[in-house]
Amino acid sequence: MVSGSTRVIQVTNIAPQATKDQMQTLFGYLGKIDDIRLYPTIRDVSCPVQSRICYVKYYDSATVNVAQHMTNTVFIDRALIVIPMQSGEIPD
Template sequence: MAVGSTKVVQVTNIAPQATKDQMQTLFGYLGKIEDIRLYPTIKDVAVPVQSRICYIKFHDQGCVAVAQYMTNTVFIDRALIVIPY
């Protein structure tokens, strides 16, 4: 899928203790966020998780290209991986 045709990025390798608000703050600097989903949610977890995944939908498609530069940014204790979805 071409970068210009999506408004959503997938962020992986997120530390288990990261919160939705923290992700909102981190990626909010890149542009207006329409929706953000962080999985698994705390209430869904029956056993400890090793990492979490986040989907972020931006208002502007151009933010997707910029967000990819966040790849390898160390957040809490892990290097994030950001790809268009």
């Protein structure tokens, strides 16, 4: 696991029909969220997508270690993959 240097996680293998509110609720149980972004956004979806990606920034870096335990949690119809972001920032 990564030391307490980052506050951002990357969540991949998200079902295309998942919403930002659903991700906020799911990962909000672990700790207070500073920022959350789900890509591609609804307006970006001009062609069908197979999966989406989400970045969650927590207020407390200790929450990142807890969030990694959400890996392999089945959400909708996919097993989520959670990894810490070394940069500590959400990409655009």
